[in-house]
Amino acid sequence: xxxxxxxxxxxxxxxxxxxxxxxxxxxxxxxxxxxxxxxxxxxxxxxxxxxxxxxxxxxxxxxxxxxxxxxxxxxxxxxxxxxxxxxxxxxxxxxxxxxxxxxxxxxxxxxxxxxxxxxxxxxxxxxxxxxxxxxxxxxxxxxxxxxxxxxxxxxxxxxxxxxxxxxxxxxxxxxxxxxxxxxxxxxxxxxxxxxxxxxxxxxxxxxxxxxxxxxxxxxxxxxxxxxxxxxxxxxxxxxxxxxxxxxxxxxxxxxxxxxxxxxxxxxxxxxxxxxxxxxxxxxxxxxxxxxxxxxxxxxxxxxxxxxxxxxxxxxxxxxxxxxxxxxxxxxxxxxxxxxxxxxxxxxxxxxxxxxxxxxxxxxxxxxxxxxxxxxxxxxxxxxxxxxxxxxxxxxxxxxxxxxxxxxxxxxxxxxxxxxxxxxxxxxxxxxxxxxxxxxxxxxxxxxxxxxxxxxxxxxxxxxxxxxxxxxxxxxxxxxxxx
Amino acid sequence: xxxxxxxxxxxxxxxxxxxxxxxxxxxxxxxxxxxxxxxxxxxxxxxxxxxxxxxxxxxxxxxxxxxxxxxxxxxxxxxxxxxxxxxxxxxxxxxxxxxxxxxxxxxxxxxxxxxxxxxxxxxxxxxxxxxxxxxxxxxxxxxxxxxxxxxxxxxxxxxxxxxxxxxxxxxxxxxxxxxxxxxxxxxxxxxxxxxxxxxxxxxxxxxxxxxxxxxxxxxxxxxxxxxxxxxxxxxxxxxxxxxxxxxxxxxxxxxxxxxxxxxxxxxxxxxxxxxxxxxxxxxxxxxxxxxxxxxxxxxxxxxxxxxxxxxxxxxxxxxxxxxxxxxxxxxxxxxxxxxxxxxxxxxxxxxxxxxxxxxxx
Numbered sequence: 001x002x003x004x005x006x007x008x009x010x011x012x013x014x015x016x017x018x019x020x021x022x023x024x025x026x027x028x029x030x031x032x033x034x035x036x037x038x039x040x041x042x043x044x045x046x047x048x049x050x051x052x053x054x055x056x057x058x059x060x061x062x063x064x065x066x067x068x069x070x071x072x073x074x075x076x077x078x079x080x081x082x083x084x085x086x087x088x089x090x091x092x093x094x095x096x097x098x099x100x101x102x103x104x105x106x107x108x109x110x111x112x113x114x115x116x117x118x119x120x121x122x123x124x125x126x127x128x129x130x131x132x133x134x135x136x137x138x139x140x141x142x143x144x145x146x147x148x149x150x151x152x153x154x155x156x157x158x159x160x161x162x163x164x165x166x167x168x169x170x171x172x173x174x175x176x177x178x179x180x181x182x183x184x185x186x187x188x189x190x191x192x193x194x195x196x197x198x199x200x201x202x203x204x205x206x207x208x209x210x211x212x213x214x215x216x217x218x219x220x221x222x223x224x225x226x227x228x229x230x231x232x233x234x235x236x237x238x239x240x241x242x243x244x245x246x247x248x249x250x251x252x253x254x255x256x257x258x259x260x261x262x263x264x265x266x267x268x269x270x271x272x273x274x275x276x277x278x279x280x281x282x283x284x285x286x287x288x289x290x291x292x293x294x295x296x297x298x299x300x301x302x303x304x305x306x307x308x309x310x311x312x313x314x315x316x317x318x319x320x321x322x323x324x325x326x327x328x329x330x331x332x333x334x335x336x337x338x339x340x341x342x343x344x345x346x347x348x349x350x351x352x353x354x355x356x357x358x359x360x361x362x363x364x365x366x367x368x369x370x371x372x373x374x375x376x377x378x379x380x381x382x383x384x385x386x387x388x389x390x391x392x393x394x395x396x397x398x399x400x401x402x403x404x405x406x407x408x409x410x411x412x413x414x415x416x417x418x419x420x421x422x423x424x425x426x427x428x429x430x431x432x433x434x435x436x437x438x439x440x441x442x443x444x445x446x447x448x449x450x451x452x453x454x455x456x457x458x459x460x461x462x463x464x465x466x467x468x469x470x471x472x473x474x475x476x477x478x479x480x481x482x
Numbered sequence: 483x484x485x486x487x488x489x490x491x492x493x494x495x496x497x498x499x500x501x502x503x504x505x506x507x508x509x510x511x512x513x514x515x516x517x518x519x520x521x522x523x524x525x526x527x528x529x530x531x532x533x534x535x536x537x538x539x540x541x542x543x544x545x546x547x548x549x550x551x552x553x554x555x556x557x558x559x560x561x562x563x564x565x566x567x568x569x570x571x572x573x574x575x576x577x578x579x580x581x582x583x584x585x586x587x588x589x590x591x592x593x594x595x596x597x598x599x600x601x602x603x604x605x606x607x608x609x610x611x612x613x614x615x616x617x618x619x620x621x622x623x624x625x626x627x628x629x630x631x632x633x634x635x636x637x638x639x640x641x642x643x644x645x646x647x648x649x650x651x652x653x654x655x656x657x658x659x660x661x662x663x664x665x666x667x668x669x670x671x672x673x674x675x676x677x678x679x680x681x682x683x684x685x686x687x688x689x690x691x692x693x694x695x696x697x698x699x700x701x702x703x704x705x706x707x708x709x710x711x712x713x714x715x716x717x718x719x720x721x722x723x724x725x726x727x728x729x730x731x732x733x734x735x736x737x738x739x740x741x742x743x744x745x746x747x748x749x750x751x752x753x754x755x756x757x758x759x760x761x762x763x764x765x766x767x768x769x770x771x772x773x774x775x776x777x778x779x780x781x782x783x784x785x786x787x788x789x790x791x792x793x794x795x796x797x798x799x800x801x802x803x804x805x806x807x808x809x810x811x812x813x814x815x816x817x818x819x820x821x822x823x824x825x826x827x828x829x830x831x832x833x834x835x836x837x838x839x840x841x842x843x
Contacts, residue, residue, distance in 0.1 A: 101674055102753045124678050146624045157622060159631070160599050173816035180792040181751035182591065182774050185811040186839065187640070187821050188598055191631035195624045215680040239539030241562060241652035281680050284703035287655075340620040342540050372621035412622035420625075427625055431612040438827035439627050442820060455626060 004063060005041050008085075011053040016091075018042040027086050030071045030078040031133070034335075034389060035418050039066070039080035044088045048204055051087070051168060055202065058085055058448060059170050066450050067198035069109060069141030072133040074336055077145065077197045077417030077453055087202065089140050095119050096205070103210045104163055104180075109140025109203050113147075116208060125210035128155035131413070132321060140203050146195030148413035150246040150320070153371035154279075155211065157413070159194040166205035167193065170444050175201065192439070197415055197454045200443040214279035217245060218289055219313045222301035223270035227251050227366075230272035231346030233299035234370040237276065238343065240295050242288050246277040247371030248320050251350075254327065254367045254378075255319075261326035264319025265312075267303060274301075274370065275320055323367040324378070331363070331380035335392045339403030340374045340412035352402050353377055360395045374412035375403070401426050416454045424454075425461035433458060483553075484532030486546070488605075488613065488644050494525050495642060495834075496611025504833050507638040509548060510575030513584045515804040517637055517838045527579055527642065534645065535619065538563055541650050542602060542619050547579025547643040554578050558650055566594035566651040568729045572800070579643045585635030588729040589685035589696070592771045598634035600649045606633060606641030609829025619647045632824075638835040639843070640828040654684070654698035658708045659724055661694045662717035666764070669693040670755055670773040672715075677772075681707040687728050689735055689768040696725055728770065731800060735768045735777065738801045744781040747800065751775055752793035759791065760784050785811050808840055818843065 005019045018024055019041040028036040040063070045051045058065050064084035071078055080086045092108035095116065099105065100123035105116060113134040117126040130149035131137055137147070143165065148157045155161070164178040178190035193200055224230035230249055237247065250258065251272050259266040266273060274296070278288045293304055307313035319326075327334055341349050350366065357364040357379075365378040377399055381392040400410040400423045410416070410423040424433070436455040440447070456464070498505050504522035508514075530548040538561040545554055551571050558564055568588030569581035582604075587596040603617030606629075617623055617630035633643060664672065669688045673695070676683050684698035695711075697704045711717060727733040734740065741747065748760065754773035761767055766779040777798070778784065788795035794811035813821065821843050826832070837843075 099753075101755045103677075104753075146628070148622050152622065156595065156599065159628070160595055169816075169820070173819070175817055175820070176814065179751075179794060180753050181794060182771060183585070183587070183596060183635075183751055185794050185796065186813050186817065186843070187824055188585075188632055188635055189817075189820075189824075191598060191628045191634075195628055200627075212678045212680060235539040238541060241655070243652065281682065281699065281703045281707065283706045284682070284699045287700035287702055340618075340622045342537075342542070342620060344537060344540060369622075374620075374622045407618070408620050409618045409623040409625050411625050412620070413624060415624045416626070424625060428615075432614045432616065432626075435608060435612075435614055435629065435828070436626050439629065439824070442823035442827045 002040065004061065008041065008043065008054065008057055011057070012043055012045065012050055016044045016046060016050070018044070027068070027071070027080060027088070030068070030073040030076060032074050032076045032417070032419055034383070035076045035079050037080045037082050039082065039084055039086040042086045042088060044091055046091045051202065051204065052172060054085065054087060055168060055170055056172055059172065059446065062446060062448065064448050064451050065170070067144070067202055069138035069144070070112070070136050072137040073141060073145060073417060074338070074414040075411070075417035075419045077415055077450070079418050081452070089138070092204070098123060098210070100125065103212070104207055105210055106205065106207050107139055108205060110138050113137050113139055113142055120210050124213050126213055127161065127208055128211050129158050129161055132324065139206055139208065143194055143203055143206060144196065144198045145413070145415040148369070148374065150248060150369065153247060153369070154243050154245045159191055161209045162190065162194065162206055163209055164207035165190065165193055165203055167201035167203050169201050170446065170448050180207065195415060197417060197450055199440055199450045199454055201449070215281050216285045217277060217279035217313070218285055219275055219277040219307045219316050220289060220292065221305045221307070221316055222274045222276065222296045223267045223303040224272045224274070224300060225270065225302050226300070227272040227350055228347035229300040230274055231350060231370070233274060233296055233301065234346060235343045236299045237292055237295050238371065240291070242292050242295070244276045244292070244371060245279040246275065248275040249273070249366070249368055249370035250320065250323060251366040253363065253365040254323050257326040257330055257365065258319035258323045261329060262318045262322045264315055266319055270302070275316060320367070327365050327367070327378045327380070332382040332384065333380070335379040335381060335396055337375065337377045337379065337396050337399055338411045338414040339400050339408055340372065341403050341406055341408035343373045345406040345408070346370065346373065349375065349402060349406060353399055356395055356398055360391060362392065362395060369412070372412070373408065397423060418453055421454070421456045421460070422464040424456050425464050430458055430461070433461065485529055486532070487530035487548070491525065491527065491530060491642060491644065492607050492611055492613055495607045495609070498523070498833050499609060499611045499831055502831050502833065504836055507642050507835050509577040509580040510573065512572040512576040513580055515799045515802065516584055517809065518807060518841060519804065520835050520838050522836070525642065528577065530644065533557060540619070542647055543650055544619060544645055544647040545578050546645045547577060549578050551576045551578050551581055559653070562653050563650045564653050565600065565648065566590055567597045567600050569597060571730050578646065582634055582646050583637050583643055589687065589725050589770060592774065593684040593698070594651065598631045601631050601634055601646060602649055603647040604630040604633055605644040607644060608641045609831055609834050613644065614641070617647065621649065637838045639825060639838055640834070642834065656701040656704040657684070657696055657698045657722050658704050659694060659696045659720050659722050660708060660711060660717045661692055661720050662715045663691055664693050665691060666758060666769060673772045674754070676711070679710070681710065685725055686772050687768065687770050691764055694720070694724060696722065733768070736800055741779060745779045746781070747798045748778045748780055748784045748795050749775070749798040750778055750784060750788050750793060750795045752788070752791055756791045756793060759787050810839060813840070
């Protein structure tokens with residue numbers, strides 16, 4: 001047995017420390033299964049003291065630590081390191097308290113996203129961010145990713161819906177980040193910690209904000225015979241002062257796939273549909289629904305259907321929520337992208353995606369959070385065909401580069417783990433990347449927490465840059481090339 | 483007015499870095515009371531002005547830091563939009579850079595979010611004189627660490643703000659302000675109840691046994707909500723301009739002439755239902771954010787009491803000469819260590835607004 005495992009076994013009982021190959025196998029990847037690695041061991045502590053002991057041992061012995069929640073991340077953020085410990089926080093799965101008067105709940109990191117809303121329901125409250133993996137994904141992972149979802153156009157991302165964190169640094173300090181109030185003194189580490197991919201500290205407790213359940217929520221489905229017109233309609237609705245609770249766009253391929261899969265009642269011949277949900281008080285919903293309907297008609301919708309009851313509303317949403325697995329039935333594999341762009345660029349970027357799709361001879365299905373310009377192009381491929389994954393990644397990379405070019409970003413809500421790390425070099429220059437490393441060093445001088453994820457080394461950017469000469473300009477020209 | 487001074491400002495910081503000359507970043511000066519005095523060479527951002535990008539349908543505005551808050555708010559208003567965190571404008575010289583650097587949020591904070599919630603991206607000059615752009619101009623962005631929101635409330639100690647991209651929101655179609663006589667304890671309970679009922683409460687304020695609430699939504703929703711409240715309480719509709727006096731802290735409560743001997747004004751931040759402390763006289767406090775933000779006139783030092791109630795306090799010497807040191811709640815020791823390191827990560831020579839927040843950070 002490896003010496004490190006022997007040593008760790010003195011603090012963790014055998015069932016909480018996995019090291020046999022067959023036990024490690026389930027942990028070799030997160031939901032981005034294209035990347036796999038076997039860790040040295042998997043630690044599944046049950047108490048904070050055990051977490052501290054694992055961190056202390058790793059700190060003393062310079063062993064990297066990768067934290068993992070439910071493993072539903074889509075960017076390889078929880079991909080193990082071969083020389084490291086994978087620290088699963090799955091056993092911290094208790095909702096510690098719900099404070100209905102203050103609209104908040106204190107939860108452990110392994111609690112499932114949806115479980116919070118289920119528990120808050122009896123108080124007439126819910127937790128707003130709803131990533132599509134919400135049945136399975138954990139709140140700790142949501143914080144590490146700054147997870148979004150369908151409703152974040154109106155209700156914000158994870159960063160807008162958490163109040164306080166308890167974290168452990170790799171040096172063993174327990175920090176309270178934020179406080180029970182609605183601001184906190186000193187630097188705002190709460191925002192910094194959100195989306196930091198487990199690279200700054202290990203989250204052990206989270207206070208989330210809860211919202212009153214809206215009195216009414218209604219969804220409207222608008223059909224379009226041109227996807228670009230649908231894209232423009234998104235800007236028109238928001239430009240007229242309506243902030244829908246959700247505003248989603250699906251193209252024809254996605255409509256058909258979803259309708260085949262869950263019989264959502266979608267118009268199969270439409271080039272695109274928009275699902276527009278309005279929530280709030282009875283009067284507000286009535287007013288805004290009417291207004292949105294007028295705008296969508298004027299913007300060129302060929303047909304508008306308002307879900308007549310809750311059953312139909314659920315049916316409309318079922319198609320959207322099942323879109324990814326539905327597309328999964330079309331092809332042996334698909335690759336999900338996550339760029340965000342200014343809304344007025346939607347039509348333009350969709351055109352570019354179509355061109356790239358034709359150029360590469362690969363089908364791209366578009367399902368996305370149109371309201372906040374967050375695209376999820378799904379590139380279909382077959383990993384069994386040699387070189388197809390690489391081609392797919394190249395195509396995906398070009399889509400993301402274009403997102404940056406039109407003023408957007410390479411990731412809206414899935415984060416940068418091991419995937420997209422090359423595109424970081426496209427979005428940020430050397431000084432910015434150096435500043436990111438300095439931020440990490442302030443928390444983790446020894447670079448032990450999830451090293452190699454999220455922020456590329458300058459060396460990596462130089463090598464990547466050599467392949468991507470753009471408009472004749474070499475990115476990161478100040479770096480030596482090897 | 484539009485004027486790009488970024489290269490000039492960058493050169494000044496770069497020179498200061500090379501020659502280890504401490505700098506004091508100044509703008510409109512309207513919040514100079516809100517922190518320690520920085521005795522250093524001034525670097526002024528007020529000439530760095532202009533809205534560089536604004537497409538109302540994107541709900542995003544990018545603006546240079548020296549732009550007057552009044553100018554920005556007027557431009558948004560012309561497009562029926564607003565800065566929903568309602569930053570205070572203490573004087574005509576208040577800039578958006580100062581508003582973001584100080585990170586103060588106004589009456590709409592509980593309904594819509596805080597200053598930092600609305601920051602999508604920023605360009606800064608760090609302490610090495612490098613221009614860095616973090617975040618972006620889109621709603622969702624998780625590429626890299628969220629360094630742009632880190633600037634909010636850092637008061638220039640981590641970087642000189644050159645520009646910020648802010649999310650903006652449409653102004654509500656209708657707003658009504660109601661006032662009713664009630665004690666604070668019952669007032670916070672009423673508000674909780676109204677929120678759970680789904681009434682569109684966009685601001686609340688309690689002072690002098692009077693509760694003020696603002697309802698914001700579509701016209702019919704606001705009217706229906708106001709009627710719900712009017713049926714149960716004896717209340718009066720007043721002008722919405724009341725909230726400007728709260729937003730801009732020009733309400734009589736904030737005037738120094740109303741401070742008695744030894745009294746100081748404290749800004750205390752808490753959970754909404756925290757019991758009253760620090761004063762036994764209702765006239766000595768003004769409460770916002772549904773009970774979560776308390777302005778307290780007290781001769782006591784409130785840090786310990788605030789901490790006991792899971793919150794924090796800071797001295798708020800508005801309209802006074804700030805002769806106090808370290809006005810903010812002291813930080814826990816392990817946190818100080820990392821905050822100090824963060825300061826040096828951005829500003830290795832400690833030249834940017836050194837000691838502005840805390841003397842030891």
